[in-house]
Amino acid sequence: MSNQSNEYWSEDEREAMKKLYGEQTPPPELESRTLTALGRRGMFGIPVTNRWPRRVAYVLGAAAIYVLGFFSPSVVGLLEQARPVSGEYLLLLHETPESMAASEADQVREYSRWARQLAAAGTLKSGEKLGETVSSLTGEGHSVTVSAGVGDVSGFFLLYAPTYEEAMAIARSCPHLRYGGTIELRRIDHGEG
Secondary structure, three states, X not given: OOHHHHOOOOHHHHHHHHHHHOOOOOOOHHHHHHHHHHHHOOOOOOOOOOOHHHHHHHHHHHHHHHHHXXXXXXXXXXXXXXXXXXXXXXXXXXXXXXXXXXXXXXXXXXXHHHHHHHHHOOOEEEEEEOOOEEEEEOOOOOEEEEEOOXXXXXXXXXXEOOOHHHHHHHHHOOHHHHOOOEEEEEEOOOOOO
């Protein structure tokens, strides 16, 4: 306490304040009660025999948060900010009779694994499988809707690459080619030059 504040306090108030700053000892039973309460919750001391369901739930919850968080816009935004961009490229995946005959479940697993590797490297911005319906529109207001087939775009990946050659190397590593599909590589033109 400063001398200035002492002149505003009475003698009794100064003595009471001195007692507040003195060493205080907690009641002796406080430690015992605390340890018992923590033990009942499985946090300390008393072992809990059936922890595995809770641990499995924690692991599954963490895995779900990781997977969902990996594809959330905020995480994708962080990946976009972390990578210096000199070019964005679009891979358009076209179907062929060979790619359409392959197991879709196998394709999805392999494409997902490939996309996760690109995302971890900060190269992937986005990617999606497209729906089965294709609508073609004309300037005169006419439209034709058909089911997607051979030659149609079945999906895309939007990625970052410093050069066209690096984008081409990434495109060549895409599993779509192993399934017999074709890939169209296009640079995104942001009108910067």
